Amino acid sequence: MTGWSGLDRFLQTDPRDVGCEQAMQLLHVYVDLVLDHLTSAEAARRYPGVAAHFAACGPCNDDYEGLLIAAGASRP
Amino acid sequence: MTECRRLDVESAAWLRDLGSTGAQREDALVRLHELLLRIARGELGRRSARQRQVTGPELDDLAHQAAADALLAITAKLGQFRGESRFTTWAYRFVILEVSTKLGRHFWQRPTVALAAEDWDRLPDRFGMSPDEQAQWHGLVVALRQAVDQELTERQRLVFAAIVLHGVPLDALVIELGSTRNAIYKTMFDARRKLRAALAAKGYLSAGDPGEVTTDIGTGRRT
Numbered sequence: 001m002t003g004w005s006g007l008d009r010f011l012q013t014d015p016r017d018v019g020c021e022q023a024m025q026l027l028h029v030y031v032d033l034v035l036d037h038l039t040s041a042e043a044a045r046r047y048p049g050v051a052a053h054f055a056a057c058g059p060c061n062d063d064y065e066g067l068l069i070a071a072g073a074s075r076p
Numbered sequence: 077m078t079e080c081r082r083l084d085v086e087s088a089a090w091l092r093d094l095g096s097t098g099a100q101r102e103d104a105l106v107r108l109h110e111l112l113l114r115i116a117r118g119e120l121g122r123r124s125a126r127q128r129q130v131t132g133p134e135l136d137d138l139a140h141q142a143a144a145d146a147l148l149a150i151t152a153k154l155g156q157f158r159g160e161s162r163f164t165t166w167a168y169r170f171v172i173l174e175v176s177t178k179l180g181r182h183f184w185q186r187p188t189v190a191l192a193a194e195d196w197d198r199l200p201d202r203f204g205m206s207p208d209e210q211a212q213w214h215g216l217v218v219a220l221r222q223a224v225d226q227e228l229t230e231r232q233r234l235v236f237a238a239i240v241l242h243g244v245p246l247d248a249l250v251i252e253l254g255s256t257r258n259a260i261y262k263t264m265f266d267a268r269r270k271l272r273a274a275l276a277a278k279g280y281l282s283a284g285d286p287g288e289v290t291t292d293i294g295t296g297r298r299t
Contacts, residue, residue: 013268020257
């Protein structure tokens with residue numbers, strides 16, 4: 001990735017992006033869907049705006065990854 | 077719109093025990109606190125390995141604070157659990173969010189950033205622009221700076237400078253500005269859209285296809 005493409009990506013915005021508040025309200029639901037289906041495809045299909053947000057927001061994606069690890073570890 | 081799942085056995089047991097009284101409830105609180113503490117430690121360790129913000133006893137202290145605050149929030153909001161996920165997934169969310177907030181606060185214990193300043197020299201490094209390629213990106217950076225000055229509001233400039241030029245984590249900026257993560261993100265979202273339009277108008281970037289977006293805003297990490 002060149003610096004130019006890095007800036008290009010940084011300035012891209014997705015109109016489906018639901019923002020932090022809504023993404024965090026659905027975080028546990030989204031994570032369980034990912035764990036139930038062993039892939040994020042179904043969760044992203046049901047909640048495209050949340051998937052778009054996690055792709056763009058570092059802090060919310062950090063929370064998503066953290067919860068995925070925590071909840072995944074407690075699954076039988 | 078979310079759907080309620082059929083409550084699994086483990087979730088039902090947590091609700092029963094936490095909703096009871098006496099020794100049964102106390103035992104459930106102790107067990108839940110142990111789980112939350114373990115997750116807080118793990119999550120702080122995961123993030124600290126990358127950001128090197130907190131280590132040693134300080135990390136363990138933050139883990140205890142996050143677990144205790146999460147437990148309080150969970151017991152206060154137990155009636156709001158609607159069975160949309162497993163109980164533990166719902167409960168763990170509280171401790172993960174507490175970890176984020178506590179790390180955001182912790183950032184300012186060693187403040188090294190003057191928010192009002194704009195350090196444009198850091199921008200090329202922030203986006204991995206090589207000095208060898210300066211001839212290629214110099215015009216883009218000049219145009220970006222001009223767009224920041226001319227197109228953004230004062231608030232958007234402040235947020236842009238903090239996150240992009242100084243690498244302040246978004247959650248730390250939330251604390252400093254007394255705002256919310258959602259509000260800061262929205263400010264940055266609007267700023268990014270304006271800047272892209274300005275750079276596209278000058279032929280530096282395309283107008284933008286909203287397809288796959290993979291950006292990293294506000295963790296202090298480099299993209």
